[in-house]
Amino acid sequence: MADPRPVDITPYELLGGAETVKRIVDRFYDLMDEDPAFVRLRAMHADDLTPMRASLTGFLIGWSGGPRSWFEQNPGRCMMSAHAKLAIDEETAAQWRRAMARAIAECSIDETLAERLNEVFARMAGAMVRH
Ligand code: HEM
Incomplete structure (x- = not known):
């Protein structure tokens, strides 16, 4: 039986391309920079977040x-x-996950895609915890 799922559409396309990825990443670092809820995450990063904005955007576009x-x-x-x-x-x-989830929520992307992204990011962030 034919698979009815559209297998040729990437999350990148569903998101709306590079422009949306850049908006999410910029919001993520703005939140990290401004909201005290993310102060411990902010403290781990260099003062200048400009290179990180470019790097995370490029990574997520390819990923x-x-x-x-x-x-x-x-x-x-x-x-x-x-x-x-x-x-x-x-x-x-947890601060990384929450900042990213908020950035995604504020960029009004497809709800199902947002849920999937949050799940995958939560798994990745969880796997990065040093025990
Ligand atoms: C688990 C929570 C996380 C924390 C606390 C964290 C923290 C950091 C820090 C402090 C840096 C800068 C490292 C340096 O200056 O050498 C960094 C780099 C980076 N992080 Fe994370 N991160 C986390 C999760 C993630 C996740 C889940 C992703 C991907 C989805 C990600 C993507 C990146 C990228 C692309 C870079 C830049 C790497 C480079 O250009 O070399 N991070 N992260």
Whole structure:
């Protein structure tokens, strides 16, 4: 029987492309920078968040199925290994998750996609906690 699911549409396309990814990432770092709820997460980052805005945007564009320039510029870079040197505890991982969930919610993307993204990010953030 034919599979009725549209398998050729990437999350990147569902999101609305690079422009939406950039809006989510900018909101994520704005929240991290401004809201005391994310103070411990903010403290782990360098003063200047500009390079992080570019890097997370590029990573998420390629990761979600869009152009892969970030992966071509960072061959072999693995996010889990990149975070292994950081002292990430349950609270900082929760702050990352919450900031990202709020950024996604504020960018009015498709509700089902938002839920799926939050689930995947929660799993990734959880796996980065150093025990
Ligand atoms: C678990 C909670 C997390 C914390 C506390 C955290 C914290 C950080 C910090 C402090 C940096 C800067 C590292 C440095 O200056 O060397 C960083 C980099 C980065 N993080 Fe996270 N992160 C978390 C989860 C995630 C997740 C889930 C993703 C992906 C979905 C992600 C994507 C990135 C990217 C793309 C970079 C830049 C890497 C690079 O350009 O080398 N992070 N993170």
